[in-house]
Amino acid sequence: MTSYIKIPSHLTPSDPQGSELLARERSKATFDVNELTLALYGSEELSRFKKILKILESDPILDKSNIYYMGRTELFKYALRKDKRIIQLAATHKWNVDEFKIASRLVDMSGPYSIHQSMFLPTILGQGTEEQKRKFLNPAIRHEIIGCYAQTELGHGSNVQGLETTSTYIPETDEFEIHTPHLTAAKWWAGGLGRTANHSVVMARLITNGQDKGPHPFIVQIRDLTTHEPLPGITIGDIGPKFGFNTTDNGFMLFDHVRIPRFNMLSKFSKVTKGTGEYKNPPNEKLSYGTMVFVRSVIIFNAGLALARAATISVRYSAVRRQFVDKENPMILPNGQVVETAVLDYTMQQYRLFPVIAQAYAIYFTGEIITNLYKQYIDQSSRGDFSLLADLHASTSGLKSLTSDIAVDSIEDCRRSCGGHGYSNFSGFTRFYQDYLPNTTWEGDNYILTQQTARYIIHSKQQSEEFSLRSNESPTIFYMLRYLSNPSQKCTVISPSDFKNPEVQLAIYGYRAAYLIARAVDQIDNHKKSWNSMLVEINRISRAHCQYILVHNFILTLQPQTSDSMNEKRRILHNSPSLKTVLTSVCNLFALHTMEKNLSEFLESGYLSPKQSEMLRVQISESLNEIRPNAVALVDAFYLPDYLLNSALGRYDGKVYETMIEWASKEPLNGITLDINPYSEKLFRNDVKAKI
Ligand SMILES: CCCCCCCCCC/C=C\CCCCCCCCCC(=O)SCCNC(=O)CCNC(=O)[C@H](O)C(C)(C)COP(=O)(O)OP(=O)(O)OC[C@H]1O[C@@H](n2cnc3c(N)ncnc32)[C@H](O)[C@@H]1OP(=O)(O)O
């Protein structure tokens, strides 16, 4: 890339250098970083990750050094080029789906094909018959057709039952007619629709024999495969600039009585019979919402990765950034020189950043568990057993909401923890934050989704006689029985270190959740409170329940398991006392910091006393001290390469200042000649200064 300013090459940052500071941090670690990385990835995935990284890093088309200077159109073209390149590389190197996902994660830019891969393919896979898969899935996997997922409309997104687009069965021709009856029925937001897709999953109300059967998925070809023009009766466009996610062409679409064959209704679960138009009910009414359950489970896992990334940048930078001399405890180099204190040594910075490391680990482990639960559901449902669906829907809804909220808040906290440089695009936070942000809205607005979780839990409590039976089918709410059966118990903590006991932590979380649930049920059942009047409480219930799940899963991950049930990753963890020790500190910090952030609810439940809450704070400070020597190593273990981070602040080698000035010298604004005379006619001369 072109530099427009020559930076004097003899200048280096004042000592100590960033690389030296990070090396000192790394030498303090009490555990083997490589071992923890292996326990997170597993040896097979790690070696695939390294192999793919090497390919991507050296590919000129996937070079990221210019992207901070691009505007929307240029960025979009870059995104299209890189999407094509990944597909070509996948073919050359024969990548499987997991390898393809690794490459997409590393390249880290939503693109015109993202929704094709994340929603169009999974919808056909999950909702199509074998015949439909042969017709649509195989060419879609080969990217011979490119699809999008058009569910949301201009007037409705959250309320799927309120969608207005219709798909009416026409027995005479054995077709469906897709139509947009009102402006509010215009499809809106679909990723890849604006300029790219030639096919779409369209969620439309199925009307047959005059009866409205509600939203169902249909495959509609929307553009000509040769000219790429919209097909007759279809109007399509890009919806315009957005807060972020500008590398994807989110689009709008209107249908004017467009006919498609009956075959194109995805019919794995519900069908319309040829000629009679008879409707066959699905085994569960909500199976057509299946793609949303899948994507929500992916969002939970991705929240852990986003937190790991934010923590990596901010912790490394805080170890390099120095500000003021802490006179009571100055930073002294091996040569005796007193230097300014690394900002990571300020306890306030630790209190802001170390919980983010803990959130990343906590959500990563739950992400893995939810991914496995989803796989188990898919396995059972292929045999006609849908018993896990209600619990899976409830837990993915609440966890998607909680984890993406945590991630959005923490990414911004991490960015601010980098001071002024956090505001520069070179921090690696700007596009990352903008592109992450819609995770709190898409795939279900986070406040709406908590109603799904709370409703499931409240129903379970209301049917408490059968609750014990149902809890066997409901792996995520079994805990409640224990606490509901003895509501007057008190927390047993008598000293700060008692808070480190996992049983104590689970009891505190369990009582608080059970208390909120019992109180809401009382308000609804005995005081006839309306659902709407209870929405704030309902949100609290879902969050309390999901925080319990996160803490529970972290503790479970660290507990000894029978060797048969242990996979390679868990075996590495359990065979290493030093890993278990450091992750136990991280787990404690997650549990206790989350508790402190929600202290009013724990106190209100009466289970925790004000005296105990003081001890809680003492123990949090203790946990921060435990983590301090391992902070950099704990983020290094995430193994997020510089290629992914694209951050001057979070570089592995600590060369923060050298990179900041080098990247600034490439700002194209530095290359244009300006006429700043306010009286001259010309505002700009676009001639570029001599290139260096
Ligand atoms: C070769 C290359 C291969 C490459 C492969 C690469 C693969 C990469 C994979 C990567 C994957 C993902 C990456 C992540 C990127 C994500 C990008 C996402 C982009 C954004 C896309 C979108 O936003 S699409 C639109 C999403 N829209 C929504 O989410 C809408 C939200 N609203 C709803 O879901 C519903 O309206 C509602 C749940 C809020 C309410 O529904 P409804 O009114 O119908 O129901 P009720 O509330 O009355 O409930 C009735 C009962 O139904 C139960 N229910 C509801 N929903 C579900 C469900 N989904 N599943 C199961 N059950 C459900 C509900 O609990 C009620 O039950 P009962 O109480 O028992 O009656």
Ligand SMILES: Cc1cc2nc3c(=O)[nH]c(=O)nc-3n(C[C@H](O)[C@H](O)[C@H](O)COP(=O)(O)OP(=O)(O)OC[C@H]3O[C@@H](n4cnc5c(N)ncnc54)[C@H](O)[C@@H]3O)c2cc1C
């Ligand atoms: C970047 C991006 C990409 C997207 N990609 C796609 C895509 O590819 N395909 C697709 O189909 N869609 C897509 N969407 C749309 C997305 O799924 C919806 O925007 C989302 O589901 C929220 O719905 P809404 O916009 O209707 O919000 P609304 O429901 O209108 O929400 C507005 C406000 O009302 C509140 N609210 C609404 N109802 C209730 C209630 N019952 N109780 C309490 N509060 C309520 C909400 O909490 C929110 O604060 C995308 C959106 C974005 C931002």
